[in-house]
Amino acid sequence: MTVVGFDFGTTNSLVSVVVGGRVIDVTNGEDGGRPYPSVVKYEGERVVVGREAQASLDAVGIGIHGDVVKSPKFLLGQEVVSVGGVDRSPVDIVSHVVKHVRAESLRSARKEDLGNLDQAVVTIPVTMDGERRAALREAFASAGISITQFVHEPLAALYGFIRSAPDSAEMARRLAKRNVLVVDWGGGTLDLTLCRIDESEIRQLRNGGSDSIGGDEFDKVIRDEVVARFRAQSEIASSDAAIREAELRLLQDAEMHKVELSGEIEKATFYRGGYFESGSALHYSLSRQELDEFTRPLISAGIREIESLLDSLSMAVGQVSMCIVVGGMAAMPAIRARLHAMFGPDRVRVPANSATLISQGAAWIAKDQQRLRLAKPIELELARGSRIPLLAAGTEMPLGGSSSTEVLHLYCADPTDGVAKFPVVTPTALSPKPRASEPRTALGMLAVDVDVTAPPLHERLALKVELDDDLVLSLEASSSRTGDRASDSYFDLEFGLELPSTGLDEALSDPEQQDVRAAEVPTGLVIRANLTDDKKDQAAVPGDVLYEHNSAAFARHARPGVTEDQLTEHLYYQPCAVCKRPWGAPECRCGS
Known part of the structure; x- marks a missing residue:
């Protein structure tokens, strides 16, 4: 086949x-x-x-x-x-x-x-x-x-x-342990992916781009600027409107001349007889310099997309070893010039x-017969900062006509506000076994109504995890008590592809190899996850909530069963026993 x-x-x-x-x-x-x-x-x-x-x-x-x-x-x-x-x-x-x-x-x-x-x-x-x-x-x-x-x-x-490449194994070895940016600037979209060649695999670090600065947008800008300049030099009144069909034809001319000016010629002539309702023709000679001037804002917007992608990983331009440019817009000299200025000519490759x-x-x-694999694990945040993997890194994506489904059962450790929160995250950087301290990127969060009167760890919750052949992760959370449901889907995932046998295994086993890690960025408010996968995990219950439902846990003889965090959380919400002021009030000098 x-x-x-x-x-x-x-x-x-x-x-x-x-x-x-x-x-x-x-x-x-x-x-x-x-x-x-x-x-x-x-x-x-x-x-x-x-x-x-x-x-x-x-x-x-x-x-x-x-x-x-x-x-x-x-x-x-x-x-x-x-x-x-x-x-x-x-x-x-x-x-x-x-x-x-x-x-x-x-x-x-x-x-x-x-x-x-x-x-x-x-x-x-x-x-x-x-x-x-x-x-x-x-x-x-x-x-x-x-x-x-x-x-x-x-x-x-x-x-x-x-x-x-003439020698694909050699090309893979050259890119080993390096970051490669692919800029796909086509007629409809600017697509970006930043990848790392690692462990005999291409893995996406982060994707980005825009569907508002593709080649079609360039064509519209060129057409509109040509018409505006011709009107100005020929003193054609703004009331003399263009014929709609002629505007469409001129758009095709703009696409054709854009390609020509990206080649050897320095000037291209626009001519459309009977362009205006008055019967006047449009005749304008467009230079490459003017083309660059017209399209500079769009190219700058594309460069900003690249900068934003690198900034999201706290990666410097110098950490990108190669920038590969593909798509119809790759032939445009002004785009290549901006990328040369950004990365240096020796690191920008525009394949023939x-x-x-x-x-x-x-x-x-x-x-x-390559299979896409998840480049990073997908995780669920649990109470007390722990996480469980929903999907492991390296999970193969389903092929056409198939999908994979799993259901996890969880418990609500803190039903105080009547909502169970399911924060879904993925490690920001590539790592075979990400540490708990490594920064995460939030994919989204589901919220399900729970029984506010239920004791902690009693209400059972279900989370259905489905991965389909459209590379989409779908989640559905539900409460066994209230019957409430919430669902969401995520398509902006990162993937990996195994490289063909290239003899890279030994080269990539270098113990000094360092993953590119994003710097931790201080944040403001955070969501306190309130789920756990262990019904007996009393340590996952916030201290104030535990005291409300089981005050005996805080008795002196039972104190070893309460963590320091839980004790602090309990006391935080208790007023001073002497002056009745809230926790941390500077006026409180009672020492209680």
Whole structure:
């Protein structure tokens, strides 16, 4: 059975497959070997997809904007969208693109290498939430392709970068014990992942990015600035509005000229006859210098995203050994210049196959039969600062069509405020066995109503933990007494991939190797977890609550059964026996 890599991109989509130890991009040779545009056009009952749909943006007249969907990936998660006055499902629109790419690939010169093209490792942005992932899976299924595994796009790119190297073992050794940042700047999103090559494994330290500064946003800014400057130099009144269809065509020009100016040419000419309602044409010559000026705020926003990612781990720029840049925007000189200024030219790599590396990485993952694993454990905070693992680091993620479920039973140590709190955390830094003192990053918290009259450690609570094939962790907490339930899901998890056999085991067993650890940041208010997994754990009960339900525990003869913390907590809420002032009042001089 052949499993391919499939990059369903915002702007273009591509299938890659590994044949005889070499990765092949499956493209249309008659179209210059380019990927397939993610564009759909509706002509009544006829559906036009890909290059023909994209070309029609310049070939048809009034009304085209209502019949064409460009970048349908962004529509996933919505129930219905209106296209040309017709309500359509985003899942169906995406399915049209996937069907087109599948059909064209099976008609290509590489059709014999693809099998039935019904199994794929599919890449997704790190910012794509669980609902959109489920919709994407449904769209692929409708197109006849089963998704065996989702993989974050920048993680796939890094795996492809290592596997595509002339000597992948040597490349892995070069990156051993180092931090690598992958910047995937595509048409729809800026995706970031900071990884560490460690213990024969690529592990994500932290993901980040934005879906508001992709290449499509650059195109809009370029178009709007060109129109504004042309109006100013030609003294065209603001009341002379642009024709809507002409605006759409000019957006395509902006995308085309952006690519041209990222190459060898220094100037590109915009021309659209009858652009304005008055019949006036638009004619403007755009220089590369102006392009850099127009797009500087967007590029700066991207740089700030990178800085924010590093700051979240208290990591200096100098601790990043390599920055790999992929995606369509990687060709833009201004972006590369800013990254060179940030990391230094010797640490920034823009692979020759940067536009197709994500799809190629997915193909290698499929070929090597790699399974995504959790890079860090997922933990539940318990009373007194202890934690229990919900999922261990290294847990394999379920493959397509499967999931794993476990139910934990807990007890409420402090029902005073009528709420049981379930804080979910993960270690901030990578560590095979994180210590209790190491900082944690909060993923979220569930809260369930409990019986406020119940004694501590009596009310039984349940926590259902489910991990599904969309790489989503779902939690559901419930109370046996009140029947209250709360649920939440988390998609922003970090993962790891095993490297192919590279002889790294010995090199990575260096006892002096240090994990990159985030500095502990002082915080303000904290949530006092009130759960325990041991019904007899009296030490987990706050002293004030224990006294209320079992004052005998504080009798002198029983004092050894009460911890110092519990004694302090009990006394804190008791007024001075002499002056009746509260704990710590400076006026109290009674010594009680």
